[in-house]
Amino acid sequence: MRTTSSVIVGREDEIGLLSGALNAAGQRSGRAVFLIGEAGIGKSRLVGECAYQAYGFGLPVLRGRATSTGLVVPFRPLIEALSSRFRATGPPTDPELDPYRPALARLVPEWRGSVPPGYPETVIELAEALLRLLAVLGREQGCVLLLEDLHDTDTETVAVVEYLVDNVADLPVLLVGTLRPEPGPALDLVRATEQRQTATVSELRPLGPESVREMTAICLETHPDELPQVVHRRLTERAGGNPYLVEVLLADMLDSGALRKTDGRWGASDDLIAGVPTTIVRSWARRIDQLDDQVRDLLLTAATLGNQFSVAVLQLITGHDDRTLFSHLRSAVEANVIVPDGAAPDRYTFRHALTAEALIASLAPAERAAVARRAALAIEEGDPDPTDDRRQLVAALRLAAGDRAGAALQYAEAGRRTLAAGAFNSAVVLLERAHGLAADADRPAVSESLLVAQAESGELDRAFALAATLSPVRPGTETAERRIELHTRLAWAAVMAERGPEALLQVRTVQALLGAEPRPEQRAALAVVEGHLALLPGEGGREQLADAYRTARRAAEIAEDRGLPVVACQAWQLLALLSRERGFDEADACLERMLAVAESHALPVWRVEALLRLGANAFMRSGDATRLEAAREAAGALGAIVLTQTVDGMLAMNAIMRGRWDTARDIIGRSLEASARLRNLAAHRYLLLASATLAAHRGRRRDMERELARFRQVGGEESFLVPLQLGLCRGVGALLDEDADRARTELAAALAWEERHPSFFYLSGRYGLYPLLAVLAGDAGREEYEAAVAAPAAALAWNQQFLRLTEAVLLGREGDHEGAVRAVRAAGRTAETFPLAHHLGLRLVADAALLQGWGDPVAWLRTAEEFFYAAEIQPVAGACRASLRQAGVSVAQHRGGWDRIPAPLRTHGVTPREYEVFVLLADRPGNQQIAQRLCISPRTVEKHMASLLGKTGRSDRAALCALSAELAAELATGSG
Structure with a gap:
């Protein structure tokens, strides 16, 4: 039944x-x-x-x-x-x-x-x-x-x-x-x-009496009204509305014969109440007592392994051959005690979690401990190199047998192996179990492993607290050697999390343990941490950078010599940052060395780190994102999602600076919220700053402030990114609002921050935009310009375009008008990658050129006005039109057909109506023919012709017709 x-x-x-x-x-x-x-x-x-x-x-x-x-x-x-x-x-x-x-x-x-x-x-x-x-x-x-x-x-x-x-x-x-x-x-x-x-x-609440009645009737395949009242009352009282207990108690009634079917009707015997077990434990004990002794023993052993158990482990403990083992398992299945686990073919499951618990509870404590002890010994003897799962099982069996110290040793080893496999949170759980069970002599070693697991899982506060409880050790001892490695590792975790005070405390602990004559490899590992610590805002200063450079280079040499590739990569990464102030060729050489070490020692994460930083340097040097794209591909192939998001932030910023705003928006969209979900704080901050910078470079100040508020909420204003926030974002945004005073204030704040803190973000304006604004305002001259040009960061394309414009303004002021024009042209070639910066630069120097009488400021203003009008950045477009009017030239109206005019003509102020006349000149028609074609008067055609001659600089009608034919041919071939 x-x-x-x-x-x-x-x-x-x-x-x-x-x-x-x-x-x-x-x-x-x-x-x-x-x-x-x-x-x-x-x-x-x-x-x-x-x-x-x-x-x-x-x-x-x-x-x-x-x-x-x-x-x-x-x-x-x-x-x-x-x-x-x-x-x-x-x-x-x-x-x-x-x-x-x-x-x-x-x-x-x-x-x-x-x-x-x-x-x-x-x-x-x-x-x-x-x-x-x-x-x-x-x-x-x-x-x-x-x-x-x-x-x-x-x-x-x-x-x-x-x-x-x-x-x-x-x-x-x-x-x-x-x-x-x-x-x-x-x-x-x-x-x-x-x-x-x-x-x-x-x-889920317990079933009510009527639901219990309905369920019982379904089990007995009868109508609820035909269920004996005493059976229903007994099940309702004893099962407490629990469906599983209803089934178990009902099965016990059937097995004992207290409930039977006679002449098609269910009836209960007089001893139903007395005969039914008072607990589920006794119910299951009675049921398995009816099985063969070997099957019973097998089930009791299996129950010590939990609700689910492995056939292989059970066989290891019992010693049964395959035929005997599976014969007993089939008997247990037929008795409805266990079922095959459908998800794992080599496992069986007790029909319910309460089943295994009830079987174990049916044993006396001493017998229960003996069963667990025999099982643990059998596994240890039969499997000298157990898997982590089996090691934990042995630990649980040791604990059930009363052997706390033995259980602790097994949990500790399983925890260390889990830690090495990268499952940090699980390692914490296992090592905490070991820590609570360990004997006094074993607990310090467990504590050391536990605090490493806590640090790796992000529980730095708990790791630091546990580290503070470690007993002091004498330098030079074996324990001190372990502690040095331990505290160095904690210091690295702290400095990477930008937690300076805690990192410094760990560094000092290591220094105390090193003694007077530390081994070179120990000193090298610590030096790398100290170097990174000097870079944290509020922890170091610019005066410490020279010392950090020397110690990092020595650390890299020692690490490579002593076979410490991770420390070597850490050192070369630090050197690459510090070398930027010496020149980007040297910085790239450090990263190439880091890449070689990572590849030769099969360190894929450090390889991607090196590619990422090489890509970042290439982006800053030329604006080219090819190496960044390659780094992202490598990170994706490795599954390094955190590094992928880091690269995405840089790619987004690159796209913003290159005027590829839709691309930037797509990159930010795919990674911004995902980085928040991953708690990838560094990448999330950078992506938020990129989002704010995108808004700033599109002249959308309200959107910029909203994104900067989010940036502030995640600690952005206490990070390395402050100079970029002030210069590349707020400073450029102020210029696009036509607020030069606010732009200089923002850029000056960025410079002040960089004076107080080490900074390796060289696109914040210090070496490019700020000197230009200062020279234009009369606050700086050639001396300040020469100082900016002498810095290695002046060679970066973004900075170089502004510095060449600065030189143009100075040359124009000094009377070298030809040199000034050459400098503007050179700036234009450098700025081809950065359209917004290029047109902003033209707008900034045009007023100075008008005042000093050099160059072609009218054409520059027309070019800039056209760009900012198309970009819908109205303050700058309006300022360009105002400067053109002050220069006494006509300002083209943006009517229909404007976009069809080729750029060379638009920049000279040719209007859509004039362009209609100009197009027809390629066939050299007369004024009367043009008037008929365009439905205007011949006099109007004459006015347009005069205006075209003046705007294009052509001497006569024939030259104007030749220009029209030339541009028509270029457009036809797609080169115009």
């Missing part, structure tokens, strides 16, 4: 909730739903119903479950969920997933062999990659991700789930999670999402 209900009873509201969420996912309105309830309350039944409905709609279903064995297995439910889908269909091949495959390789085994190893992606990067994968899977009709028993899952999975919940709203994805109301990270997450209203939470 079946004792399980084939129909879900009493859950109409929950089924309606899931149905509505499925429909929403199919309409690209993602949802997250969590089902909370005690064991056996019906969570898995609802998940099964959701999967059934999704299959009916044709939606892809991915289903995974956390392990209940107490093992910390990073991402287990996610791996199982993806495997449940891709085992049959294979993983998707969509090109848009290419940048994310390296990260997803941790979850999709099929992709592990096709991606380069070496990039330790963060949990958030992995979460973003999974989000993109789900979006691809659900692109047609939506998809469903079902994650069960989240109360048992690892912290990495909880972090991924939180990320998915926060970002699933606009995607065709339904996320359903189940968990018990047990304190822990998963429940904390669910309560937080409920409070933020980013997820729907349904708490």
Whole structure:
């Protein structure tokens, strides 16, 4: 007789909730739903119903479950969920997933062999990659991700789930999670999402008496009215509305014969109440007592392994051969105690979590400990090099046997191996377990590993606090050697997080441990940290840079000599920054050396770091983004999402400076919010600044201020980016508002900041735009100009265009008008890459040229006016028109047909009506013919002809006709 209900009873509201969420996912309105309830309350039944409905709609279903064995297995439910889908269909091949495959390789085994190893992606990067994968899977009709028993899952999975919940709203994805109301990270997450209203939470209540009656009747295949009243009362009292307990107690009634069917009707014996076990534990004990002793022993051993267990591990413990083992397992399946785990063919699952717990609870404490001890010894003896999973299992068995110190050693080793694999959050969990269980003699070593794991997982405050509790050690001891490496690593983490005081404290701790004669490699590793520390705002100063350069170069040499490639890359990266003040050729040489070290020692992350910085230097030197694009491709191939977003910020800024505003907007759009989701603070700040700079360079001050407010909220005004914010963003924005005084104020503030702090952002105006404005205002002369030109940063294309214009103004002021014109032409050639800066420069020097009487300021103003009019930057366009009127020349009206006029004619002020006359001159017609063609009077044609001769500088009508024919030919060939 079946004792399980084939129909879900009493859950109409929950089924309606899931149905509505499925429909929403199919309409690209993602949802997250969590089902909370005690064991056996019906969570898995609802998940099964959701999967059934999704299959009916044709939606892809991915289903995974956390392990209940107490093992910390990073991402287990996610791996199982993806495997449940891709085992049959294979993983998707969509090109848009290419940048994310390296990260997803941790979850999709099929992709592990096709991606380069070496990039330790963060949990958030992995979460973003999974989000993109789900979006691809659900692109047609939506998809469903079902994650069960989240109360048992690892912290990495909880972090991924939180990320998915926060970002699933606009995607065709339904996320359903189940968990018990047990304190822990998963429940904390669910309560937080409920409070933020980013997820729907349904708490499953016990079934009411009528639902219990209906469910019992379904199990017994009878009508509810025919159910014996005593049976219904007993189940209602004992099961407490828990569907699983209803089924178990009902099965016990049937097994004991207290409930039987006679003549087609169900009846209960007189001893039903007395004979039914008073607890679920006794119920299960009675049921397995009816099995063979060997099957019973097998189940008790399996129960010590948790709700799910591996066949291989069970065989290792019991020593059974395959035939005997599977014979016993079949008996247990037939007894409805266990079932094969459909998601993992080599595993079995107890029919319910309460089943394993009840079997263990049926043993006396001493017997329970003995079973656990035998199991632990069997695994240790049979597997001398266990996997991390088995090591954790041995630890749990040791703990169940009362061996706390033995359990601590196993957890500690599993934690260290998990840390080395890059699963930092899981490593923290395991090492914290070890720390709490360890004997006094073992605890310091566990503490050292734990604080490294905390630092790597981003829990720097906890790591620093734990480091402060470490007992003092004497320099020169073996423990001191470990501590030196430990505190150096903490110092590096702190300096990379721009946490100067904490980094300095760790540096001083290392210095105290090094003693009078530190080994060169120890000193080298610390010197690199000290050099980076000197660059942090508020921690160092410009006077320290020379010392930092010398020590960094020595550190690079020592690191390469002593076989420390990571330290060498760190040192060359620092040297590349410091060398910029000596010249960008030297900086590039440092980066090429860094690249060579990374490639020769197979350090893919450091290789991408080197390519990124080489691309950044090329961008600053010439405006060319080719190397940056190559760096982004390399980062994408590695799956380095954080580095990819860093490159995107630079590519966006490059596109802004080159006037490719649509491209910049697209780049910012693809990475800005994603960088916030990934908590990639450095890239997010830069992208926000790029967004503000884009608004500034388009003359949209209100949008600029809005983006700068966001930049300020994430600490941008306490970062390295302050000079760029003041100069490249606010300073240029002020000039496009025609507010030169405010522009000089902003640029002066950038210079003042750079005087107080080390800065390696050379596009903020110090070496280009600021000298030009100062010379134009009469606040600076040739001496200041020569000082700016002498700096290596003067060779950068963005700065060079402004410095050449500065030279033009000085030469014009000194009477060298030909030299001034040559300087303007040279600036134009340099500025070809930067159209906005080029036209802004023309507008700035034109007034000085008009006043001093050199060059062709009218043509420059017309060119600039045309550009800024087309760019809809009205303040500058209006100022150009005003200067033209003051120069006594006509100002063209922007009427229909203006865009059809070739640039050489537009810059000379040719109007659309004049251009209509000019076009006809290619065939050399007379005035009367032109008048007839254009329906105007011959006198009007004569006026247009006179104006054209004056504006084009042609001496007579024949020359004007020749120019018309020449331009017509150029336009016909596409070269005009």
